[in-house]
Amino acid sequence: EPEVTQTPSHQVTQMGQEVILRCVPISNHLYFYWYRQILGQKVEFLVSFYNNEISEKSEIFDDQFSVERPDGSNFTLKIRSTKLEDSAMYFCASSPSPLTTGLPYTQYFGPGTRLTVL
Amino acid sequence: GIQVEQSPPDLILQEGANSTLRCNFSDSVNNLQWFHQNPWGQLINLFYIPSGTKQNGRLSATTVATERYSLLYISSSQTTDSGVYFCAVGDGNYQLIWGAGTKLIIKP
Numbered sequence: 001e002p003e004v005t006q007t008p009s010h011q012v013t014q015m016g017q018e019v020i021l022r023c024v025p026i027s028n029h030l031y032f033y034w035y036r037q038i039l040g041q042k043v044e045f046l047v048s049f050y051n052n053e054i055s056e057k058s059e060i061f062d063d064q065f066s067v068e069r070p071d072g073s074n075f076t077l078k079i080r081s082t083k084l085e086d087s088a089m090y091f092c093a094s095s096p097s098p099l100t101t102g103l104p105y106t107q108y109f110g111p112g113t114r115l116t117v118l
Numbered sequence: 119g120i121q122v123e124q125s126p127p128d129l130i131l132q133e134g135a136n137s138t139l140r141c142n143f144s145d146s147v148n149n150l151q152w153f154h155q156n157p158w159g160q161l162i163n164l165f166y167i168p169s170g171t172k173q174n175g176r177l178s179a180t181t182v183a184t185e186r187y188s189l190l191y192i193s194s195s196q197t198t199d200s201g202v203y204f205c206a207v208g209d210g211n212y213q214l215i216w217g218a219g220t221k222l223i224i225k226p
Binding site for chain 1: 149151153158159160161163166204206212213214215216217218219
């Protein structure tokens with residue numbers, strides 16, 4: 001069964017450094033998402049991406065965050081200058097087109113990248 | 119925006135017991151998904167169930183959309199069922215809105 005994959009599984013960085021989290025969505029999916037989960041808290045939506053542009057973003061997704069689909073398979077989340085409070089698990093998700101499934105945006109999640117900012 | 123509430127927040131059971139987890143949501147939804155977060159932090163898709171009833175092995179789920187709640191049933195619990203169970207809903211926008219989860223501990 002196709003899966004969403006994410007790399008690295010764990011990243012440790014110094015405050016102020018840039019990090020790039022990588023995701024490979026399921027190959028025929030068209031919608032891509034990033035979520036984060038601070039330890040012990042609920043999962044929070046960051047951004048959704050469709051047709052090479054951001055379709056929706058939350059208040060968390062400020063100017064220090066950016067997303068990109070640099071080629072036909074990867075989807076990345078960049079944090080420009082990391083802060084201590086960016087420490088969290090970051091999940092990538094993808095969903096197929098509702099036109100093909102008849103289902104609105106059923107989302108499939110990757111295993112997550114645990115980001116630790118020191 | 120939509121509010122999602124899950125109950126109970128914590129549940130401790132002996133192996134073999136049955137359990138019911140509840141998810142209430144404050145407005146109409148067209149997407150509802152149940153997830154299991156295992157001890158390694160991975161989110162496992164359990165059900166896509168904006169309405170109706172589904173079963174998968176020892177797990178089943180029912181969503182009554184008109185009354186704005188969903189139930190997840192776990193029968194004959196095993197220690198591997200331990201973890202946090204999340205309900206997440208969507209209202210036609212792209213994002214999923216998450217509940218705070220139910221932490222389930224199954225004791226051998």
